[in-house]
Amino acid sequence: MKLKLDNEDLQTDKKECKQCGRYLNKDYNEELCPKCIEMNLFSAVRDYIRSKDVREMDVAKHFNIPVTKVRSWIREGKIVYKTSDGRTISGVYCQMCGKKIDFGTVCAECRKLQQLQVVSKQYGEMKADEMHFLGRGDDKDK
Numbered sequence: 001m002k003l004k005l006d007n008e009d010l011q012t013d014k015k016e017c018k019q020c021g022r023y024l025n026k027d028y029n030e031e032l033c034p035k036c037i038e039m040n041l042f043s044a045v046r047d048y049i050r051s052k053d054v055r056e057m058d059v060a061k062h063f064n065i066p067v068t069k070v071r072s073w074i075r076e077g078k079i080v081y082k083t084s085d086g087r088t089i090s091g092v093y094c095q096m097c098g099k100k101i102d103f104g105t106v107c108a109e110c111r112k113l114q115q116l117q118v119v120s121k122q123y124g125e126m127k128a129d130e131m132h133f134l135g136r137g138d139d140k141d142k
Contacts, residue, residue, distance in 0.1 A: 045065075074092055094107040
């Protein structure tokens with residue numbers, strides 16, 4: 001018994017994202033994959049913010065998305081609100097010192113302090129009679 005498969009039969013089993021071509025589960029009900037949906041939503045939000053003077057709540061209500069999603073885009077630095085005179089508006093504050101920041105979770109000064117603490121801790125763990133190389137871990141096992 002010989003099994004013959006037509007290209008048309010194979011195409012009905014496959015479902016692809018209309019935008020990027022990723023394969024989707026055949027039971028998936030959308031035409032776009034979740035990544036493309038998210039990317040398109042973000043593009044629409046960004047264009048909306050650029051064309052109107054709005055806040056996080058306005059954006060969330062207009063696009064029917066959670067405010068936390070809008071705030072996460074702000075923290076990630078994907079969205080920056082600006083006033084008419086060019087100053088940034090943000091409800092994001094440094095978790096260490098409380099200074100108002102445009103994005104992220106820690107301001108630049110606190111980030112530098114964190115890096116210095118890591119470096120000083122590494123130096124404190126080293127033995128005085130050993131040769132040390134910056135940027136290398138201990139290679140004692142080799």
